[in-house]
Amino acid sequence: MSHVLAAxxxxxxxxxxxxxxxxxxxVPSDVFSRYMRMAGHDVLMVSGTDEHGTPIQVQxxxxxxxxxEAVDKYNRMIVxxxxxxxxxxxxxxxxxxxxxxxxVQELFTALFDNGYVIAKTTQAAISPSTGRGLPDRYxxxxxxxxxxxxxxxxxxxxxxxxLDPIDLxxxxxxxxxxTPEFVDSEHYFLxxxxxxxxxxxxxxxxxGWRPNVLRFSKNLVAxxxxxxxxxxxxxxxxxxxxxxxxxxxxxWFDAVIGYLSASIEWARRSGDPEAWRRWWQSEDGRSYYxxxxxxxxxxSLIWPAILLGYDGKGxxxxxxxxxxxxxxxxxxxxxxxxxxxxxxxxxSRRVVIYVRDFLARYDADALRYYIAVAGPETTDTxxxxxxxxxxxxxxxxxxxxxxxxxxxxxxAKNFGAVPMAGDLTAEDTALLETVRxxxxxxxxxxxxxxxxxxxxxxxxxxGEANKYLSDQSPWKIKAEEDRPRLATILHTALQAITDCNxxxxxxxxxxxxxxxxxxxGEGVHAPMPEIVEVSDLDGGPGYPVLTGDYTVGAKxxxxxxxxxxxxxxxxxxxxxxxxxxxxxELARLEG
Ligand SMILES: [Zn+2]
Numbered sequence: 001m002s003h004v005l006a007a008x009x010x011x012x013x014x015x016x017x018x019x020x021x022x023x024x025x026x027v028p029s030d031v032f033s034r035y036m037r038m039a040g041h042d043v044l045m046v047s048g049t050d051e052h053g054t055p056i057q058v059q060x061x062x063x064x065x066x067x068x069e070a071v072d073k074y075n076r077m078i079v080x081x082x083x084x085x086x087x088x089x090x091x092x093x094x095x096x097x098x099x100x101x102x103x104v105q106e107l108f109t110a111l112f113d114n115g116y117v118i119a120k121t122t123q124a125a126i127s128p129s130t131g132r133g134l135p136d137r138y139x140x141x142x143x144x145x146x147x148x149x150x151x152x153x154x155x156x157x158x159x160x161x162x163l164d165p166i167d168l169x170x171x172x173x174x175x176x177x178x179t180p181e182f183v184d185s186e187h188y189f190l191x192x193x194x195x196x197x198x199x200x201x202x203x204x205x206x207x208g209w210r211p212n213v214l215r216f217s218k219n220l221v222a223x224x225x226x227x228x229x230x231x232x233x234x235x236x237x238x239x240x241x242x243x244x245x246x247x248x249x250x251x252w253f254d255a256v257i258g259y260l261s262a263s264i265e266w267a268r269r270s271g272d273p274e275a276w277r278r279w280w281q282s283e284d285g286r287s288y289y290x291x292x293x294x295x296x297x298x299x300s301l302i303w304p305a306i307l308l309g310y311d312g313k314g315x316x317x318x319x320x321x322x323x324x325x326x327x328x329x330x331x332x333x334x335x336x337x338x339x340x341x342x343x344x345x346x347x348s349r350r351v352v353i354y355v356r357d358f359l360a361r362y363d364a365d366a367l368r369y370y371i372a373v374a375g376p377e378t379t380d381t382x383x384x385x386x387x388x389x390x391x392x393x394x395x396x397x398x399x400x401x402x403x404x405x406x407x408x409x410x411x412a413k414n415f416g417a418v419p420m421a422g423d424l425t426a427e428d429t430a431l432l433e434t435v436r437x438x439x440x441x442x443x444x445x446x447x448x449x450x451x452x453x454x455x456x457x458x459x460x461x462x463g464e465a466n467k468y469l470s471d472q473s474p475w476k477i478k479a480e481e482d483r484p485r486l487a488t489i490l491h492t493a494l495q496a497i498t499d500c501n502x503x504x505x506x507x508x509x510x511x512x513x514x515x516x517x518x519x520x521g522e523g524v525h526a527p528m529p530e531i532v533e534v535s536d537l538d539g540g541p542g543y544p545v546l547t548g549d550y551t552v553g554a555k556x557x558x559x560x561x562x563x564x565x566x567x568x569x570x571x572x573x574x575x576x577x578x579x580x581x582x583x584x585e586l587a588r589l590e591g
Contacts, residue, residue: 001040001041001042001284002041002042002284002285002286003041003042003044003278003279003282003284003285003286004033004036004041004042004043004044004279004286004287004288005043005044005045005046005259005263005279005280005285005286005287005288006029006032006033006036006043006044006045006046006288006290007046007047007259007287007288007289007290007329008025008026008029008045008046008047008089008289008290008291009024009025009047009289009290009291009292009295010047010048010049010050010095010255010258011025011026011047011049011050011078012049012050012055012056013049013050013051013056013070013071013074013075013078013094014055014056014058014059014070014074015059015074015347016074016077016078016081016354016355016356017078017081017354017355018345018347018352018353018354018355019338019353019354019355019358019367019371019383020337020338020339020340020345020383021292021355022081022082022085022087022355022367022371023335023338023371023375023376023383024290024291024292024335024336024337024338024376025047025290025291025292025335026082026085026087027085027087027367027368027371027372027375028290028333028335028371028375028377028449028451029045029087029288029290029333030045030085030086030087030088030506031368031372031446031451031506031507032288032290032333032446032449032451032506033045033088034088034505034506034509034526035443035446035447035506035556036447037550037553038502038505038506038553038554038555038556039443039447039555039556040555040556042278043090043550044090044263044266044276044279045088045089045090046089046090046091046092046093046259046262046263046266047089047092047093047258047259047262048091048092048093048094048095048258048262049071049074049075049078049079049094049095050095050251050255050258051071051075051094051095051096052095052096052235052236052237052248052249052251052254052255053135053233053235053236053250053251054133054135054137054138054231054233054235054251055137056070056071056235057233057235058138058175067235068096071094071096072543075094075543075544076544077356079092079531079544079545079546080356080531081354081355081356081359082355082529082546083529083530083531083546084355084356084359084364085355085359085364085367085368086364086365086368086509086510086526086528086529087529087546088509088527088528088529088548088550089529089546089547089548090266090547090548090550091262091265091266091269091545091546091547092529092545092546092547093258093262093265093543093545094543095237095254095255095258095261096540096543097261097265097536097537097538097540097543098536098537098538098539098540099261099264099265099268099536099537099538100237100254100257100258100261100262100265101237101238102261102538103257103260103261103264104237104249104253104254104257104261105237105238105239105240106321106322106323107257107260107306107310107321108188108229108239108240108249108253109240109321110309110310110318110320110321110322111190111306111309111310112188112241113318113321114309114310114312114314114316114317114318114319115191115316115318116190116191116194116195116309116314116316116318117188117189117190117191117229118188118189118191118226119186119187119188119189120186120187120189120226121184121185121186121187122164122166122184122185122186122187122228123166123182123183123184123185124182124183124184124185124187124232125139125153125165125166125171125180125181125182126180126181126182126183127173127175127176127178127180127181128178128179128180128181129176129178133231133232133233134165134173134175134180135153135154135231135233136152136153136154136163136164136165137152137153137154137155137174138153138173138174138175139152139153139165139168139171139172139173139174139180140152140153140168140171140172140174141153141165141168141169141170141171141172142168142169142170143156143158143159143161143163143168143169144163144167144168144169145159145161145163146158146159146161151163151168153165153168153171155297157294160216160219160220160297161220161223162220162223162225162227162297165180166182185232187228187229187230187231187247188228188229188230188239189226189227189228189229190226190227190229190253190302190305190306190309191226191314191316192224192225192226192227192301192302192305193224193225193226194309194314194315194316195224195304195305195308195309195314195315196221196222196224197315198308198313198314198315199221199224199301199304199305199308200218200221202304202308202328203217203218203221203300206331208331208448209331209332210333210334210378210449212293212334212378213293213296213300213332213333213334214300216296216297216300217296217297217300217301217332220297220301221301224301224305227302228250229249229250229253230244230247230248230249230250231247231248231249231250231251232246232247233247233248234246234248235248236248236249236250236251236254237249237254252298252302253306256298256299256302256303256306257306259289259303260276260280260326263276263279263280264276265537266547268537269534269537269547277324280326280327281324281325281326281327285327286330287327287328287329287330287331288329288330288331288333288449289303289329289331289332289333290333290334290335291332291333291334291335292334292335292336292337293334293335293336293337295334296332296334299329299332299334300329300332303329304328304329307326307327307328308328310323310326311325311326331449333449335375335376335377335378336376336377336378336379336380336381337376337380338375338376338380338381338382338383339380339381339382339383340352340353340382340383340589341382341383341384341385341586341589342382342384350589351589352589353585353588353589361581362392362575362577363510363574363575364510365396365507365508365509365510365511365574366388366392366396366574366575368507368508368509369391369392369395369396369455369507369508370383370387370388370391370392372451372452372454372455372507373391373395373452373455373456373459374387374391374452375451375452377450377451377452378452385581385582385585385586386582389577389579389581389582392574392575392576392577393576393577395459396574397572397574397575397576399459399462399463399466400459400462400500400504400573400574401511401572401573401574402466403462403465403466403469403493403497404497404501404515404518404570404573405570405572405573406469407469407490407493407494407497408494408497408518408519408567408569408570409569409570410474410475410490411490411494411567412567412568412569412570413569414486414490415487415490415567416566416567416568417520417563417564417565417566417567418491418494418519418520418561418562418563418564418565418567419486419487419488419490419491419563420487420491420563420564421487421488421491421492421563422484422485422487422488423488424488424492425488427468427471427472428488428489428492431464431465431468431492431493431496432492432495432496434461434464435461435464435465435495435496435499435500435503435558436499436558438457438458438461438499438500438503439499439502439503439556439557439558441457442454442457442458442461442503443556445457446506451507455504455507458500458503458504458507461500461503462500462504465493465496465497465500468492468493468496469489469493472489472493474486474489474490474493477489491561491563494519494561495560495561497515497519498519498559498561499558499559501515501516501519501525502554502556502557502558502559505525505526505554509526509528510526510528511573511574512525512526512554513525513526513528514573515573516554518567518570518571518573519561519565519567520565520566520567523552524552524553525553525554526553526554527548527549527550527552527553528548529546529547529548530546530547530548531544531545531546532544532545532546532547
């Protein structure tokens, strides 16, 4: 047993999230956390909405509302969507809480006191027509390093290097196309170069990471240079220094600190304000960060640099801040991109399906299954409606759902209960051993973030159970003297289904709960998150959080089915989809 922190990327609250977003961070982190809890670990899964920065301001302007009104609206929408997907966060909060502000300011203060923050006067971009500050990511131009013509002011998506907008060749505003003007402005910078050695040494000790994540991170260490952590902006976390009240922390700086502030908020709400330390400061603490590949650098280099600076472990030394020494990530689990019908997701071009629209028409587990079996775990993958239909109908409905329904219905019809098994044949024993073996094979794959292989293995075992049932053909057994054999076959099949259901629970929690009930089980099998309206702990406005009691539910182990448990005729677990949905959805996509 260990303390496992599942630190999940923070969805940005400038609009509803689409299925590409949740396939990268949301569903994989939930599958992992559910498995780890079932396997007996003490999991803390935290995240929240990322609510500061210029894109929020741009969105609010477009809607004629304040940034605060915009984030209130999208925070609530995102909370509802993640709830609908059954993502079992211990706490899903937001970055506009007073607790978050205080933690961000504490980390900044320690970094400052340890000498890792430097003030520099730089050339800040402004829009000549409005006089407003123009953030880096709203400036586009040619990358001075690789020549990519659509590099952003903060980062080149082609070569992965961090950039300064002033270095871009032929910079243009993405908001209105004008050439930005650069004026002098004083800003704080995090001196990332002071961590190059410590980060390099730390990355050398990392084991089991996806090779591309480790390679990418190591390649960037040598190029680390000071990075601005403040902006000329009024929507953000205030800087605790005199004379800095017209500026705010840059949104990336406050957002990564959210993993820590959310852990602290969870502890404060749990009644033991020090409880977060078990995940951040204990020997058996492990932390896994889940995100899409565009965010690797923030989790594998910049956040570890902030933590090293807070601990006083960069080139300039120092001592840990008031919270005490904080642990670095155990592993950065990055996924690749999901595309839609061969194209990049794009809200503006309507190549998109939002989570809430998806959930209005289909079950959460149908999407969770698709993401697990065909999502962008280690390579970019494409979501197509035809493939979604096929996976749902051929695999979920015909493969798994049918096995459950026909077995329970045969047992209910013939015995009205789980029948008693007689002597087992070699075939019966072989099936039960295969299923029991799944707890080791599927479990190991899940623990090592190989979810695609894990669900394929679980579904292969389901296939064995289907094969067993066709081989034994219990529906052909009619004679009264063969009734004991019929009972044994159905008992064996129901036992296999019970344990397959446990193997599939991290992936398909809603269906797993249903199947548990169909098998005569009582109580919670797969715990679900709930939306709770809370007040801010420090006097700010209230907000909805996602939280839940996940100490209940099935364990990751075989569970012996009790003969005599009453069974009744089952309702279908999964919905078979009509092939016409493909054309309907494609028509929506074209707009
Ligand atoms: Zn480049």
